[in-house]
Amino acid sequence: MTDVVSDEEIASEAARQISLETGLPFHAAKVSVDGFAGWRVGYQAQVEEGLGFDLLLAIGFRSVEVTMRPTRFSGPLVRAFAANVAADPRGWIDQLARVRSAGATVTVYADHEVLSSNAELPDLEYRTLEIECVVRTVGRGIEARRDAALAACRAAVSLTLSGLELQATEMIEDLSEGAVVRVDVNKYERNPVARMQCIAHYGSRCWACDLSFADTYGDLGAGYIHVHHRVLVSSYEGETYVVDPIRDLVPLCPNCHMMIHRRRPPLEPSELRRILDLPEKQPLPSISTESA
Numbered sequence: 001m002t003d004v005v006s007d008e009e010i011a012s013e014a015a016r017q018i019s020l021e022t023g024l025p026f027h028a029a030k031v032s033v034d035g036f037a038g039w040r041v042g043y044q045a046q047v048e049e050g051l052g053f054d055l056l057l058a059i060g061f062r063s064v065e066v067t068m069r070p071t072r073f074s075g076p077l078v079r080a081f082a083a084n085v086a087a088d089p090r091g092w093i094d095q096l097a098r099v100r101s102a103g104a105t106v107t108v109y110a111d112h113e114v115l116s117s118n119a120e121l122p123d124l125e126y127r128t129l130e131i132e133c134v135v136r137t138v139g140r141g142i143e144a145r146r147d148a149a150l151a152a153c154r155a156a157v158s159l160t161l162s163g164l165e166l167q168a169t170e171m172i173e174d175l176s177e178g179a180v181v182r183v184d185v186n187k188y189e190r191n192p193v194a195r196m197q198c199i200a201h202y203g204s205r206c207w208a209c210d211l212s213f214a215d216t217y218g219d220l221g222a223g224y225i226h227v228h229h230r231v232l233v234s235s236y237e238g239e240t241y242v243v244d245p246i247r248d249l250v251p252l253c254p255n256c257h258m259m260i261h262r263r264r265p266p267l268e269p270s271e272l273r274r275i276l277d278l279p280e281k282q283p284l285p286s287i288s289t290e291s292a
């Protein structure tokens with residue numbers, strides 16, 4: 001058994017981090033439901049009732065298991081999930097593959113039955129849904145358990161939210177209110193899953209000017225960052241475009257984000273870095289569609 005105090009720390013830290021990365025409010029709490037007693041990271045939908053879910057954390061020394069369970073009266077969550085996944089099976093299968101390649105072992109239960117293949121979910125009718133993600137702990141100590149817990153939470157949140165089409169409303173207001181330059185924030189910049197996966201990869205420092213809000217504002221600024229979508233979706237005309245959070249998105253501070261959008265098409269972050277006279281760094285992945 002791991003001690004309760006560090007489990008609480010791990011759950012609180014994961015909730016805080018996932019909130020920052022997705023732009024949606026997650027909270028940690030102690031929970032005792034249906035045979036599970038421990039810590040959870042929960043999302044309570046504020047706009048629409050019935051879309052809340054809990055991530056139940058089982059934090060061991062060798063692995064962390066995170067199970068997404070809709071909160072009570074979350075029939076709407078299961079229905080919304082089923083409808084979205086049926087409408088866009090490719091998006092779901094793509095997300096499963098992404099989460100698995102990041103190292104999570106995923107088991108999906110629909111009506112308490114284990115689904116055996118990736119493609120199985122889209123056509124099923126089901127009334128209950130659980131998504132279990134297990135991530136092995138690399139190394140020892142609380143740091144290792146914290147990393148595994150965060151990775152398992154990210155996996156479960158990615159899979160759950162990718163079926164819910166939630167948007168991080170905070171980010172929209174943030175960009176439109178009081179902004180002198182109006183920025184066209186597209187849906188990829190507001191997509192909580194894409195945002196989370198981008199920040200999980202690049203961190204929350206501005207890619208163009210290296211600003212970290214945590215360095216400047218301390219706790220108040222911790223994790224604060226915009227996410228910019230580098231791709232002109234019109235260049236994908238004819239094909240279905242699926243956002244790749246690492247290839248297509250990049251974290252930028254609001255100033256750099258505004259500056260990039262003062263040109264049409266927007267500047268590349270590397271061009272802005274040159275304007276800022278900062279040393280070149282490892283280039284971002286190529287987004288050109290010509291070579292494809």
Ligand SMILES: [Zn+2]
Nearest residue numbers: 206209253256
């Ligand atoms: Zn910047």
Ligand SMILES: [Zn+2]
Nearest residue numbers: 189227228229
């Ligand atoms: Zn942008």
